[in-house]
Amino acid sequence: MLTALRSSMATRLSALPRDSRDTLFLLVVIAWVVLPQAGNLPLWCSLLAVGVLLWRARLALAGAALPGKWWLLGLLAATVAATLFTHRTLLGRDAGVTMIVVLLALKTLELRARRDAFVIFFLSFFTMLTNFFFSQSLATAAAMLVALLGLLTALVNAHMPVGRPPLRVAARTAGRMALLGAPIMAVLFVLFPRFAPLWGIPGDAMTGRSGLSASMEVGNVASLALDDSIAMRVRFEGAPPPQADLYFRGPVLSSFDGRQWRPLYPRLGQRPPTVRQGPGQLQVFGAPVRYQVTLEPSSRPWLLVLDAAAQPPAVPGFEVFATGELQWVLNRPVTDLLRYSAESHPQYRHGPPGSAAALPPDYRELPPGFNPRTLQLATDLMRESKAPPEDKAALVSAALNRLRTGGYTYTLEPGVYGEHTADEFWFDRKAGFCEHIASAFAVLMRAMDIPARIVTGYQGGEVNGIDDYWVVRQSDAHAWTEVWLAGRGWIRVDPTSAVAPGRVGAFQRLQAPRGIFAEAIANVNPGLALNLRAAWEAMNNRWNQWVLNYTQSKQLNLLKNLGFASPSWEDLGLLLIALLVAGASLGAAWAWWERSQHDPWLRLLARVRKRLEDQAGLQLPASCGPRHMATQVTARFGPQGRGLADWLLQLEAQRYARVQRASLAALQRDLQRLAWPT
Known part of the structure; x- marks a missing residue:
């Protein structure tokens, strides 16, 4: 039945006029x-595009007339108003893309001539x-790539x-x-200078997603969708730490108002932590x-590093700052794929080891009126506690x-927590995900x-067994939480x-719901599903490393390998x-060689025809052969044209006779001595 339906559709399409077929x-x-x-x-834009294309x-299938200009003007005015209402502007990336899609869809309703088709082609590009x-x-x-083809x-x-x-032709x-x-595209990709930060398109509205945020409001999310x-992706030099020790540090939240945790401000711009006295003191071992x-891309300025990095990560094109709480941040958000190198010490001591008085009071403050049971x-x-009062580790x-x-x-x-989030966790619900547990624990501390x-x-x-990236x-x-203990720091x-x-660790990783297709494969062969996912992610990683992360620094390193002592973007341009001049020269040489390889007999005949047209005014078609040309010369010039x-x-005999009586070179010499009719 499916074969018959497919055959019927093919027959119907082949019977359509060419204009209708090409339009479809x-x-x-x-x-x-x-x-x-x-x-x-926006949803209305997607529905409009689908509706217009189906219309x-x-x-095209019915061979009906296209709508008039008033229909188009009305739709255009409505879509401009809808774009302005949705995005509050007609400028910028999101509004611009919306308008481009709208104009492309509406332009198909004006597809009457080749000129309209060309406009649609380039608008589609x-x-x-x-x-x-x-x-x-x-x-x-x-x-x-499929769309381009x-x-x-x-x-x-x-x-x-x-x-x-x-x-198919x-x-x-x-x-x-x-x-x-x-x-040509490969050469341009490799050598065209990348002028950061102009290379790449930053998001208008910080649309990149991250599992982290600048603050943590406890209890306002009823369920967490993974x-x-x-x-x-992380690649270690040598053996990686145990999976249970892979804590990649992001925002540190120290200010609590009873519901929301926020970072301490101002902290950005501090110098990297050193062993000198102060809240940022850091000692590393091993x-x-x-x-x-x-x-x-996360649209956030945070760098994720293992605890603890004493030196700033090497991030080309960015300035790196420390917050004083072992967090590293950049001078601008990460709006594109970013690759950096870092060095961490799993064994470290951070914070003043002596008296807690050296710490800001924010680390011990709690808002009044919240969590009385805690x-x-x-x-x-x-x-x-039976331990001495100064033994906080026992608590x-x-x-x-x-x-x-x-x-x-x-x-x-x-579920959604109420006003006293720590009380509800410790005494009522006794359930939550990591933010509830960490917040309640920090409040208790x-x-x-x-x-x-x-x-x-x-x-x-998790490690990808194909490319060894984590x-x-x-x-x-x-x-998670950090507590300060005397003599030990944070x-x-x-x-x-x-x-x-x-x-925590390698025992049970949280799994997001799979799609229908992936779930079906996993049910039939779980190993196959994992291998397919690993292979796809390894391919994406190669794409990220070699294509998306091909930066100006890599271009300059390429020039160093080619022998440039101190390369710059001007060297890239030169x-x-x-290379473009060399390529153009090779193309010209190829064209000259190809032209010289054309049939010399045909070129000689074309030269005679051109000379008769220029000097004698005899108009002969390009398809005219030697015998027909000789007949026309005799008819036009009589005995004067017999030679x-x-x-x-x-010339005809040289080409077609069984026995050639004269060579082409001899005929060329005879032509030079021949008297031309006028």
Whole structure:
């Protein structure tokens, strides 16, 4: 039945007039170009594009007339108003892309002549490029390569006005054009200077996503939906640390108003922490762990590094600052794929080891009127503790023991918390995800006069067995606490590991829901699903490393390898110009050689025809052969043209006679001595 339906559709399409067939093909290509933008466009714009393309396809199938200009003007005015209402502007990336898609869809309703088709072609090329404003992934690039071939096919087909040429003929020509242009594009990609920060398109509204945020509001999320997208990739030099020790440090939150945790301000711009006295004191021990991070766009200025990095990560093109809380930040948000090198020491001591008076009071402050039962719990724990009052580590252990034995659970659906979030966690719900647990634990620590703060970042990850990169996902986003103990400084305490040990390390990684197709493969063959995912992510990583992360520094390193002592972007430009000139010269040489290889017999005949036209005024068609030309010369010039006519007959014999009586070189010499009729 499916075969019969397909055959019926093919028969119906082949019976359509050429204009209708070409229009339908172009509409399919336009739909393919616009489809990846569906998630970035307003809903009304996507529906409008679908509706207009279907309307235009129906008109093409029916051979009906196109709508009048008043219809188009009305639709255009409505869409401009809708764009202005949605984006509050007609400028910028999001509004501009919306208008481009609208104009492309509406222009198909004016597709009457080849001129209209050419406008649609080049508008489609521009729309195709706008897909890279939102995503530069390997999947987007592959989809746009298909779109490029489709648009080139439609463009070549439009230049075949005679007859009904099959689309596969135009597709072969388009494929050859793409292959011929690929070397030029490769040279331009490698050598065209990249002027940071102009290279790349930053988002208008900071649209990049991250599992982290600049603040943490506890209890306002009823359920946590896991995002399985990749946050960063890490490659270690040598053996990596144990998975349970992979804490990638992000924003540090130290100010609490009863509901929301925020960073301490101002802290940006401090010098890197040193061993001198002060809140930023850092001592490191043992051998460092060296690694490279490929960070996905987050539209945030944070650098994710393992605890603890004493030196700023090497980030080309950015200035790196320390916050004084072991967090590293950049001078501008990360709006594109970013690769940097870092060095961390898993064994370290941070913070003044002496008196807590050296710390800002923010680390012990709690807002009045919040969490009274937690405050009472702190009093009870301190009263029940048999350790000396100055032994704060015993109080930390007591709180962790309560988490282990008190029936607390880790869940992604804790429901919405009320005003006293710590009270609800410790006494009522006894359930939450890492932010609830970390916040409640930090509040309890401060209630016992122990300085505490919350650190957010990523914990764990999984190694890709194909390329040996560690993949850290948004679902690995985590929150833990740090407490200050006399003589030891700031100590990491992860209360989530006391509630759910499997959440930390290699035991149980959080998994986002799979799609239908992926779920089906996983049910049939779980190993195959994991291998396919690893292979795809390894391909994406290669794309990221070699294409998206091909920066100006890599260009300059290429010039160093070519022998340039101190290369600059001017050297890149000169090398590019030299290669283009060399390529143009080779192309000219090829054209000259190809022209010289044309049939010399035909070139000699064409020269005679041209001379008869210029000197004697005899108009002869390009298809005229030697015998017909001789007849015309005799008829026009009589006996005066007999010598040229005989020469033409000899030229014919040289080509077609079984026995050649004269060589082509001899005929060329005879032609030079021949008297021409006038």
